[in-house]
Amino acid sequence: MGTELMTPGRNSIIEMLVSQEPYYTLRARQDHAKITGKKFIEKVIWFRNTDTGQLYHSLFPAIGWPAEIKDQDKGQSGYICVVGVVKPKVPPKSYKTLNAKFQIIDEFQSKDVQALLDEAVKMRERMGFGVTPELVSTWYGDADRFLTTLSLLNERLIMGRGEEYALTVTPPVDYYDPFSFDQYVRSIKSCILGNRLFFGDCDIIRNKLRRFDKDDPAIGAVGGLVHTLLTQVMWMDATEETSFNVDEED
Numbered sequence: 001m002g003t004e005l006m007t008p009g010r011n012s013i014i015e016m017l018v019s020q021e022p023y024y025t026l027r028a029r030q031d032h033a034k035i036t037g038k039k040f041i042e043k044v045i046w047f048r049n050t051d052t053g054q055l056y057h058s059l060f061p062a063i064g065w066p067a068e069i070k071d072q073d074k075g076q077s078g079y080i081c082v083v084g085v086v087k088p089k090v091p092p093k094s095y096k097t098l099n100a101k102f103q104i105i106d107e108f109q110s111k112d113v114q115a116l117l118d119e120a121v122k123m124r125e126r127m128g129f130g131v132t133p134e135l136v137s138t139w140y141g142d143a144d145r146f147l148t149t150l151s152l153l154n155e156r157l158i159m160g161r162g163e164e165y166a167l168t169v170t171p172p173v174d175y176y177d178p179f180s181f182d183q184y185v186r187s188i189k190s191c192i193l194g195n196r197l198f199f200g201d202c203d204i205i206r207n208k209l210r211r212f213d214k215d216d217p218a219i220g221a222v223g224g225l226v227h228t229l230l231t232q233v234m235w236m237d238a239t240e241e242t243s244f245n246v247d248e249e250d
Contacts, residue, residue, distance in 0.1 A: 011122075011125050011126050012125060012126060012127075012128050012129070012130065012131065013049055013050050013051045013126055013127075013128075014047050014048070014049060014050070014056075014059065014126075014127055014128030014131055014135070015047065015048050015050055015128075015131065016045055016046075016047055016128075016131045016132060016135075017045065017046050017047065017048055017055075018044060018045050019044040019045070038239065039238060039239055040097075040098060040233055040236040040237065040238055040239065041236060041237050041239055042057070042097045042236060042237075043057065043058075043235070043236060043237055045132070046058075046087050047059065047084075047128060047131065047135070049084075049105070053089075054084070054086070054103075054105075055086070055087040055088070055089055056084040056085055056086060056087055057085040057086070057087045057097065057100055057235035057236070058084075058085050058134075058135065058234065058235040059082055059083065059084045059085070059105070059127055059128060059135060059136050060082070060083050060085075060136065060140065060225060060229065060234065061080065061081065061082045061083075061120070061123070061124060061127070061136045061138075061139045061140070061225075062080065062081055062082075062083065062139060062140045062141055062172075062221040062222060062224060062225035063078070063079070063080045063116070063120065063139045063140070063141035063142075063169060063221055064078055064079040064080075064141060064142075064216075064217030064218055064219075064220050064221030064222075065078050065113070065116075065141065065142055065145045065146060065217060066078035066110070066111050066112075066113060066116070066217065067215070067216075067217055074111060075111065076111075076213065076216055076217055076218075077109040077110055077111045077217065077218075078109065078110055078111065078113065078116045078217050079107065079108070079109045079116075079204065079205070079208075079217050079218035079221050079222075080107065080108050080109075080116060080119060080120050080123060080139070080221070081104050081106060081107040081108075081202065081205065081218075081221060081222060081225075082104075082105055082106045082107075082123060082124070082127045082136060083102050083103065083104055083105070083222070083225055083226070083229070084102070084103045084105045085100045085101075085102060085229070085235040086100055086101045086102070086103050086198075087100065097235075097236060098233065098236065099196070100235060101195075101196050101197070101198065102191060102196060102197045102198070102226060102229060103197075103198045103199075103200055104197075104198070104199050104200060104202040104205060104222065105127070105200060105202070106123055106126065106127055106202070107202045107204050107205060108120075108123065108204075109204050109218065113146050113149050114149060114153075117149065117150065117153050117167065118153075120139065120167060121153075121157070121167060124136045124137075124167075133164065137168065138168050138169070138170050139167065139168065139169045139170070140169075140170060140171070140172045140221070140224055140225045140228055141169050141170075141171070141172070141221055141224065142169070142171065142175070143169045143170055143171050150167065150169070153167060154166040154167060171224075172184075172224030172225060172227060172228040173224075173227055173228040173231050173232060174227065175224060180224070181214070181215055181219075181220055181223070183223075183227055184219070184220060184222075184223025184224050184226070184227050185219065185223055187223055187226045187227040187230055188209070188219070188222060188223045188226055190230075191226055191230075197226065204218060205218050205219075205222055
């Protein structure tokens with residue numbers, strides 16, 4: 001695949017599957033994309049949940065830090081989750097990889113930052129960290145908060161297992177836009193209305209959306225990740241440099 005695999009965590013329930021003759025499959029998809037003018041192609045690897053058998057094109061994690069404490073208000077809990085981009089076991093003829101559905105497959109909340117980060121390390125291991133270098137390796141969220149706590153955690157992880165095991169956080173698309181939360185909520189609602197976002201057994205975010213408090217860390221985390229998935233299409237390979245205009249047919 002052009003990259004070395006790290007050792008998956010012993011608690012991982014995610015395994016990687018690879019197309020037969022992946023090099024030739026990839027070249028055939030690239031050639032077809034050039035002929036048809038498509039900007040994205042399906043990757044030659046995908047993933048399976050060994051507990052449920054569910055297939056995923058890829059999986060991505062998100063983090064929403066605990067809200068600021070104000071006077072007697074202890075603030076809202078922080079939230080982490082992993083979202084899988086679902087790959088049908090038997091795709092219908094009308095299936096388009098570009099329009100894959102999203103499923104929240106693991107979640108956790110806490111007002112304690114250290115507890116949130118400790119669970120993030122455990123969660124990413126369960127969700128396949130190390131199966132490939134990219135899988136659930138970067139968390140989408142505010143990259144500027146709780147830097148000291150995150151740095152201390154990463155110091156321990158790096159000393160114990162190496163630099164590639166550091167927990168990294170990057171902002172979702174449009175994060176620094178003053179109206180980003182509004183955009184994220186709209187992306188969530190669009191996916192729900194389009195029958196594209198599913199919650200499974202993840203009741204935390206389901207209940208948060210029903211109650212809906214403005215700037216809720218959980219809604220921001222899920223919304224930011226969903227918005228980024230919709231605009232960046234990270235579960236597919238770009239055939240060339242593109243502005244990510246994703247209104248094409250797969």
